[in-house]
Amino acid sequence: MKNRFSRFGWAATTAALLAALLGLAAPAAHAETTPATPTPSAGKMADLRAGKTTLKVGTDASFPPFEFTDANGTKIGFDIDVVKDLAAKAGIKNVEFVQMPFGNIVPALQANQIDVGASAIYISAERAKVVDFSEIYYPGGLGMFVSTANDTVKSLADLAGKKVAVQVGTKSVEWLRQNQPQAELVQVQTNDQMFSSVKLGQADAVVTGQPGGRYFIHEQGGLKQVGERLTNENYGFAFQKGDSDIREAFNAALKDMQSSGDFTKASAKWFGDESSTATGPAKERGIFNISSITNSWGPLMQGLGTTLQIIALSLALSLLFGMLGGFARLSHLRPIRWIGNVYVSVVRGTPFIVQLFFIYFALPQLGLQLSPMVAGILALGLYSGSYVTEIVRGAIQSVDKGQMEAARSCGMSSASALRHVIIPQAFLRMLPPLGNEFVSLTKNSALVSFVTISELFLVGQTIISRTFDALTVYVFIGLVYYILTNIIGMAANAIEKKMAVYI
Template sequence: MKVLFARHRWWVVLLAALIGFTGIAAQAATAAPSTDPGSSSAKLTALQSGNQTLRVGTDATFPPFEFTDANGAKMGFDIDLIRALAKKSGIKNVEFIQMPFGNIVPALQANQIDVGASAIYISAERAKAIDFSDVYYPGGLGMFVGEDNTTVKSLADLAGKKVAVQVGTKSVEWLEQNQPKAQLVQVQTNDQMFSSVKLGQADAVVTGQPAGRYFIHQQGGLKQVGERLTNENYGYAFQKSDTAIKDAFNASLATMKKDGGYDKLTAKWFGDEATAASGPAKAHALINISSITNSARPLWNGFVTTMEIIGMSLVLSLAFGMLGGFAKLSKISPIRWVGTAYVSIIRGTPFIVQLFMIYFGLPQLGVQLQPMVAGVLALGLYSGSYVTEIVRGAIQSVDKGQMEAARSCGMSSGAALRHIIVPQAFLRMLPPLGNEFVSLTKNSALVSFVTISELFLVGQTIISRTFDALTVYIFIGLVYYVITNIIGFIASTLEKKMAVYI
């Protein structure tokens, strides 16, 4: 028995480390709060006492409803109104969480947020999954085309045409029902819709009329075709269980409409809506450095967050990769099967699916992770599967005679691995590890989809305000180019310095 343990103790240690890491990750998770409707009043009381913070999910890329200023602070009609409604409801703390529009309903269902405030149309389909407040602003879809377009004059003319719409919005559903012959070009943000038309990538845009008029007033180049296509209205979204919070907001909204507070906000943000379409558009150069310099603070904060994500994910990928690599080399079948299954599953599915599964899927199983934890864990798992194969291949590339010679000198298998095999294998890992870490760095931009305000997400919020997509994307691309080249340089330098030992 002692001989058997000595032979396999290295793998036992690795398995214990893997279990330990899983425990640490579990400690970072918090159990999803109860969705029992009876807890709704208690939650409102906690919000009113300041013990909890109202989490408001919003896609701050949709002016004039929600966008950001040069310092990264969220502003717009929805932002102001939510703050006012929360104050009147006695709620002391409000936090706005940036996320793609299509993620708001899943985030509500996963209890990642308490309120969805992002110019959301009230619809019977959405009401099956979430609750809505009373109408807070009349909406309705509008059709917009290039100012020189003379071929699209009505809904019928969209047949066979490319129409830009935002993912997850009412526009998608409405066009599928009312003009199924239109070719939908689904994009993530508001500015991408309008840019698609201006760049010739789409023939028209169907979106909320107020937002379309605002874009025309700010940038020009488009015109509205006809009047409103629909008469839907905007409402704030709530979890099905949060009836007390919803009722408090409805009562506060009714009060604001009576005391004039609501009228002041609508005048502030929509006072010139009637003339916006014909108002003078602001001059817009192709490259605007001021869009970068004026937003230096949020860009720096986004860069710092990006570096934190890369650093933590890199360490985690090494940990998963070493454990996975040794697991695949284990002579203990169950451990070897675990390593093989890990690589097969992670490498065989898209990273974005894994990210969404961890952030939006796990809460349905009672495990709720913070956005940063979910993003880093997803990156570490994904990159670690590739590092696993790098580790396995490097160790197997070391001549078997090395192990035999070490064992003949009285060394155990574990000692031979630590002192003879792994040091040589590490030198051979450096080139592929450098490439994998460069790939990890570029994939880090995808964690913006789970509300992490890293560099790419900050850039999108800036574009929503300035519409300087080319300037911002060039800047972000240059930043990532510098980061990846620094990583490549470090890996190359280490490889050259360590080459003498091979």
């Protein structure tokens, strides 16, 4: 009985389960495989014009008036209108806007996840090294904004020692580091977080695109622009490096749009009179604004449905990986045991967000491209499965060795004893820690929003970008997750009590 698991058939069980997993994964991986380096084919534009493929446009719909969402969850804004018009003029039949954080747009182009980046992107020499740009479609430039009550910041020099809110991955970050290194940068993910940080006193100023800042002032008030434009950068649409067909088609359509007057109409629709210097007072609003939830109930429920789907599939996958990992770690075969040990060590020893980004952004460079939904579920399943692995291993090892010896002395085979004696007892001991792990998985599901999955948290962020009502929306989302985790906890407790009679 020195190595009792060698008698239980762990090796055979593990090998069978691993083979089944590889058999299931191989077709999916084959179906999603694409070249590691995006190489647009000569027939790409022909397929787009024929409607055989869809033009995927990456955008961060949280930067009004360029791109944001209405109460129904529909993406609207200046960039959205312009891209639709340009695509129509270029003969492209189908256009899909893919929501993603601004900082993920360039990596997504490099990974062949999208065809175009349209999110008020500044044309810069640094970005031009990895993506191609269209002709200038709108004059941008950075602007500095402070609270209307702030009279201490009157120039760039006054930002020394001050907290300045900037959006991650934007031109503002590098420009401030070069031109005002004494400023303390407060880097946030979304546009609304920048302006809110000033209104809440978390930052002294905002440095961002002047058009977006002026739009916020027009809609919300409470801020003012300090001086004129800090820079003279301009906006352009980004394309995969070497994808000249789509870029040239967009450039030709842009000239047509500008000469026909359609571009001027779109600009006037979203920016209005840009010569006005009026700032307007801050809008009065209550602490909680239930209308922010009720007006967007449809998108929120769709986001909740996606969240539940992610949780259910990830939970099933974590159980599969956990059982495979647990059996592998108990195997007497050293190679299989080594695989189980490495899996647990690597996955538990690295942050979940790093694993998620690796699967979604890095794997395409190795030839394996997964959809956001598949990447998110796979990452959650792998991460949670590493913890389930230890739960399974610990539960099985906790069963007294005498149980197997007694079963064998009664004439039962190793497989039969394992199935009818060992596993049932181990399962009962797994229940409490499994319940805790599934609660953790449910909370971690919000992180898949970083790979553009429109689950509940991402939908909430897009609502905040339009309403700037972070308190109400985050309280609602927190309440939903609180209910979900308590339902899982109560279900686990109920099963545990039901099965307690067999202990």
